[in-house]
Structure formats: structure tokens, C-alpha cells
Amino acid sequence: MCGIVGYIGQKDGTEIILEGLEKLEYRGYDSAGLAVIDKNRLRYSKHEGKLSNLKESIREEPISGTLGIGHTRWATHGVPSNENSHPHMNGEENIAVVHNGIIENYLILKKELIDRGYTFKSDTDTEIVVHLIDFYYEGDLLGAVTKAVDRLKGAYSLGIISRLHPDELIAVRYESPLILGIGHGELFVASDIPAILNRTRKVVYLENNDVAKLSRDSYLIYNGNRLVEREIKEIEWDIEAASKDGYDHFMLKEIHQQPQAIKDTLLRRIDNNGSIFLENINITAEELKKINRVYIVACGTAYHAGLLGKYMLEQFVRVVVIADIASEFRYNDNFIDEGTLVIIVSQSGETADTLAALREAKSKGARILSITNVVGSSVARESQDIFYTWAGPEIAVASTKAYTTQLVAFYILSLYFGRLKGNLEENLYHEIVNELKELPDKVKKTIYSVDLIAMEIAEKIKDKSSLFYIGRGLDYYTSLEAALKLKEISYIHAEAFGGGELKHGSIALIEEDTPVIAIATQQNLYDKTVSNIKSVKSRGAYVIGITRERNTDLGTICDKVVYLDESFNIFMPLLSVILPQLIAYYTALIKGNDVDKPRNLAKSVTVE
Ligand code: HGA
8 A cells, every 4th residue: 555654843754755755665665756846946855766756866866845745656656657656736836735545536527626717647546636636726735735635535545745835744545544653843654554653653643535634743633623632542563463454464454454455446446326337448349249158267365356356246247157267268279259258356457377368369359457566566567457456466476366356346247237228127237236235334344243264164274285175166166265275374285175176085084083174155055055064074074164144053063153234145155264264374473483474486477
């Protein structure tokens, strides 16, 4: 995610801001920049790439000032480039803005501003903010900011300075974290605690709709034009704990970030009428009708998301879909022509096998749509259509929030294409979209409700040499992902079986006390799964069931049952994968493994 650091005091802001940005590097970023007020001049430097590029440029051409804002960017709108880096300035370059988040209504506001004569230098959503402030500015910076943010929809934390107000730093928070750091004769703004922990341990957490005006030795916080008091808190964490938001590992932090990541990926694409809006998908209804075959190509976890995607697209778009592993697909004799759509799924957008598969398919005339988490990545650059999962950077090697947001991407795409093709009856479409909007809250509830059970299960399985996940339909796909998670970080041999396939050989592996986790959320297949559970149980397996609230009878069949909230069958994979994620996490933890950096694995696999 992007990082914000701001400073107002007596010292050199450039040095303090660069130091703060360095502490935020762990979050992942693609460019960095800062702006300072230097003797009533606004000076800035911003560069694509590592922070070292920004530092090098400042070393060559020093800028300094006792008031400034800095930013590390993780692009969501516009590729990583010098122009798209923050800060963004108004035309006269007397106001500078840094922003974390996404401005949902930026296209409407951009058009309005262009009509008023404003020109844009970047492709970002952020740039509209500085022009809006400029538009409302009548000598009062705080007043102009307040009017500008009233127009914004989405999520934003903002740092704002102006050379016309050399004693003022404005900070705004809405749905994107921002804190104030309280020093002696100096104040800080930051999106994350580690950025300022070397300087102060006294912080104020801004709340939604807070607009703070900082001067060198005091600050005022307004909310809805009313002056408000916010408690000053003392931070007791060290820098490492602070980078993980107090969680012991990035993986656990990322599991807990899932509700927000899903919300970000989902809600900004659905308007109040339930219509889906996809800014980088250009396929028209005409073109969609001509698509006769879809390949979904990915590796590892992304492939498991792709299996759900296959189901969703077949169901709602009524088109033939083949899901394949990228390393196999690229060497197969596939049926690709101009009527083929290839959907590429890659968190990093740099996965070597997936990228090679993309190029192979493109050279044969396929249209390429990619689902990726990294704006401007190779996969994104080489695709005609792009769906960005807005999960933010994923640091732990074992994927969690990237996976669940990839599932969300497939939900949205299949509903969008299904409607575009005229296959989805309007009432049903709206019913599904309404339920989709409930999912961030249901995922959140699930994370808290299964946490303790996951610890107990981890204790039970920690010394086992093998564990099996079973499921049918979509539950089978979740089982594949669940088994992969356990293998990756606990190093326990784990396999997933389609429940109906057990009797064709694999059931021979079941013996006394073999752990089997049965996922039984697909109500149309429930009775079948129950039969499969009974058959492993009768061979001595220790069975843990994961099912919906209504299936209370499972309690009499399994050794332990975990109940999940109710939702549509298609959405249950988003809830049922949470417990396996946490089981993998706690098992790895108990075994003393390096949870975030498991042996033999790399985050982004850029070799064949
Ligand atoms: N939308 C802005 C900021 C992105 C962000 O906050 N990422 O974490 C941009 O694309 O520049």
C-alpha cells in the first residue's frame, strides 16, 4: 500500500520524511516522492522505482524545508511513472497533495475540472484532489480542502501543503488510516506507525472525516466542521511489531486484512443501482458474443481461484471454459483462435510461466484479460483487458488476501459478462449482487469466529505426517487451496480429493486417526459429501467438518464441526477458506517454521 509521511517543525523535513518513507518500504511500493516548502517556494522531487532514486535525485539537487509531505506509491490508477508519482501539484505549483486510497468518482470530477479549464499531467485519480482544492481556494487552505473532500467518494488519506501557507500542514482521513505524531515543537503525519516511531511515541489516530490542521506546536481536528478532541495514545510496540500492525506475522495481518481487501476490490466497482463498472475491461457485448471458448491460465493459488472462475463463467456466461496450469498450458496444443479469450491470473503480474503462457496465447490470436494485483506489471501491460485486485501488497509468501480478491474478481467478471450477454435475469442479478456486498462483513465475522478452533486443530495435527481435505464441487476447489496452504508453511503432506473420487484409490491412505478435513458447504451436494465423510470415518479417520449453520446433523457424524454463516453456494468458498488459512498459520507457528518465508519458496516465481 502507499505510504504517507508529513512533517512540520524546526528541523530539516526532507531528512525526516525520507527516513519515514524508508520505514514504510516493507509495505511495497513502486515510486516515491516528496514536496517541501523552502523559503515560500514549493519544491518537489518524485521518481518511479526505489526510494534510492528519490534520494539520489535529492542528493544531486538538494531541497529542504521545515514543512513537507512525502509518499511511497503502490499504483492503483495509472502505471508507475514519474508523472503518476505523488505529490501532485496544481497548475501554478503552489499546492501539493499526497494520497493513499482510491477516489471512486474521479472520472466525473476530472471531466468537470477539464471543462473548467484544468489540465492534467497524470493518469491518477489523486490529481483531481489538488485541482479541486485549487478550484475552491479563496485564501483559506483548510476551507478549500474541506470543500474539496466533500466532493470525494471512495477512500482517502491525504497530506496537503501550500507555499501560500508555510505554517500549515493539512491531514485528512476517510477509510484509509492516518495518524498524527506529537513531538516537541514539531508534528508528524503518517499512514503507518513505523514511519514516525524513531521520532515520537505519542500518536493520535484520526477518524473518518477528520480534517486536521497542524502548525509547528499545535493542531486542531475538525469533523463535519466541528472542532473535535482525539485521545493521544502512547505506542509501546517496537518498529518490527508496528510494521505488522501488532500481528506476529505478515500472513496473519494479511488474513485479517481480507475483509477490507475484498471491500476495496468489490464495492468501488458496484454503483448504488447495483450496476458493475469496470474501467479497464473493454470487451463489448458484440465481442463477447463472438467468444466461443475461454481458457483460465495461472499457477498455484491463482490457479485454484481460476477453477472457481471456470465454474462462475460457465454458470453465468454460458461459455466453454478450460482452466489450466500455466506451465502445462504453454506446451499444450491448445485450441486458440480469434474467438478465444484467455484469462490470466497472477498476483504479482510477473510469474514467468504465466507470462510465457500469455505471450503464447496472444501470438495465436487470443484476446487477453488479466487479473492481477500489480498495476503496470508485465502481465497488465501485455493484456487488452485488466481487472486489478485492490488487495494491496502481499508480503507473506503464502497467499491469502490475493486469493480471496481473485475469487471476488471472478464473481464480478462473471456477473458483468453474464448481464452483458443477456444471460442473467435482472432480479437474480440484483439478488446476487446484494449478497456479494454482504461478504466483507461475513468474512470478518468468520475470521474471528474460527480463530480459536484453528489453534485447537493445529495442536491436533501438528505431528501428523499427512492430512487430507475433501470436498465436492466448489468445495473441492477450496480443498485444493486449503491443502496447498498447509503444505507451503507447515510442511505437512496435505492433499485434496474430490469426495466422489476417494473410492477410486485414495481412500487406501486412510487409517486410524488420519486427519481429514471435509468441506461441506455446497448444499446441492451435501448428502453426497456426508456419504464420503461416513466412508472415511468408518476407516478410522479423525474428521473435522466445515459446513453451514443449518447442517447441524454433521455434528453427529464428525469428530469436530465448524459452522459458517449462510450465503449462496457460489460465495461459500470465500468463507470456507478462512479456517484452512488459519489452520496452516497456527500449525506452522507451533512447529516453529518461518511463517512468512517458508523454505524453498519465493513470493514471485520469475523463473520457469
Ligand atoms: N490511487 C492512488 C493511490 C494508490 C494507493 O493508495 N495505493 O496503496 C494512485 O494510484 O496513485
